[in-house]
Amino acid sequence: MEVLRNDRTRDGFNRLHGKYLKRCLEVLPHSLATLDVSRLTIAFFAISGLDLLDCLHLIEPQKRDIIEWIYSLQILVTKNNESGGHCGRHGFRGSAANGMDNPYDCGNLAMTYCALSSLLILGDDLKRVDKKKIIDGLKEHQLSDGSFVPVVYEKENDMRFVYCATTVSYILNDWSAIDRQKIVSFIRNSFTYECGFGQSPGLESHGGSTYCALAALTLMGELSQLSDKQLSSLKRWCLFRQTNGFQGRPNKDADTCYSFWLGGALKLINGYHLVNTELNTSFILDTQDMITGGLAKYPDSIPDPMHTYLGLSGLALNSINNCLLTVNPALNISERAVKHLIQLHSQWNDN
Numbered sequence: 001m002e003v004l005r006n007d008r009t010r011d012g013f014n015r016l017h018g019k020y021l022k023r024c025l026e027v028l029p030h031s032l033a034t035l036d037v038s039r040l041t042i043a044f045f046a047i048s049g050l051d052l053l054d055c056l057h058l059i060e061p062q063k064r065d066i067i068e069w070i071y072s073l074q075i076l077v078t079k080n081n082e083s084g085g086h087c088g089r090h091g092f093r094g095s096a097a098n099g100m101d102n103p104y105d106c107g108n109l110a111m112t113y114c115a116l117s118s119l120l121i122l123g124d125d126l127k128r129v130d131k132k133k134i135i136d137g138l139k140e141h142q143l144s145d146g147s148f149v150p151v152v153y154e155k156e157n158d159m160r161f162v163y164c165a166t167t168v169s170y171i172l173n174d175w176s177a178i179d180r181q182k183i184v185s186f187i188r189n190s191f192t193y194e195c196g197f198g199q200s201p202g203l204e205s206h207g208g209s210t211y212c213a214l215a216a217l218t219l220m221g222e223l224s225q226l227s228d229k230q231l232s233s234l235k236r237w238c239l240f241r242q243t244n245g246f247q248g249r250p251n252k253d254a255d256t257c258y259s260f261w262l263g264g265a266l267k268l269i270n271g272y273h274l275v276n277t278e279l280n281t282s283f284i285l286d287t288q289d290m291i292t293g294g295l296a297k298y299p300d301s302i303p304d305p306m307h308t309y310l311g312l313s314g315l316a317l318n319s320i321n322n323c324l325l326t327v328n329p330a331l332n333i334s335e336r337a338v339k340h341l342i343q344l345h346s347q348w349n350d351n
C-alpha cells in the first residue's frame, strides 16, 4: 500500500514528520514537562525517527552539540566522588533535571540504552563511553531471578530492563558481566498460559513485554530456547492482537506503538508476512497530525514523540514503505546505524 495520503509526496511526508521531530529536540509543550527527567528518551525518539525518515541532515548543524550533551549525561564515578562504593552507578542519567553528583544521581539502564543508540545513529565512535565501567555496573542491576532493575536503588524489575541490559551488552560487545542463563530462565518463566510474555512471571501477556523478551533472546542468540510449539502459539497470540492497528492486550483499543512492539515481535519469529499491512498502515496514517506533524496514540488525538517514533518504526518494518529506512527489529534502530555498529565492533576486535 502507498504510505502517503492526501496527495503529499514522499518528501512532504518526510518533511512534515521530520520538522515535528526536530522541534522535539528544541522545545516541548508544557504537557510533556514531567518527562524532563528522562529527556534522553525523547532525544532518542527524535534522533532515531529523523534517521528512519532519512532526515538527519535537518539536525546536521546541531549534531556536535547533541553528541556533547549526551556525553554530559554520562556518569563517570571516580574514587573521590563515589558514593556507596558500588559500580552500579555508572551509565547515563536521563537529564540534569534532578541535579548531578548527588547520591541519587545514578546511571539508568533505559537511559544508557537510549544514549548508546542515539550516539550510534549520529555516527559517533563511542570512544568516550566508559565501556568497562558500564559493563561492570550491569552486574549490580541483575537480580537473582535473572531480571534487572533500571537503577541500583530501585526495585522495579521487569522485562523492559532485561531488554535494555541485553542491548547495552550487545552494543558494547561485551557479555561478561551478566548471567545469560538466568536471563533465559526469567524469560521462559514469564511465558504465560495465553502464549505471550508478561513483564514478570505470573503476569498477563503484554505486547511490550513480548517484544522485549523476544528481542532479548534474539540479541543473546538464544531464540532457539523456545520450542516450535511455543513459537507457533506466540505467532498466533501476536497476530490476534491486530484489529486494524495492533492492541497491546486482548480487548484493548489499537494503539500506534504496538504496530512496532507486536510487528517487531512477529519479525523476530518470522511471522510478519501474516500481518495485514494495509490495515496497519492505514491505522498509523490516521493518527498523523497533518498540520503540526507527528503521530498520536489514537486517531484524532495529540501527537507525542514516543508514538511518532514507534509509528514510524512500525511502518519501517514493512519494506514496501520505501519512504523510510529499514529498521532492525531487535535493536529498534535503522539497519544503517547497525552497519555502523558492526564496523565499530570489528575495529574494537582489531585493537
Ligand SMILES: [Zn+2]
Residues within 6 Å of the ligand: 255, 256, 257, 258, 297, 307
Ligand atoms: Zn502506546
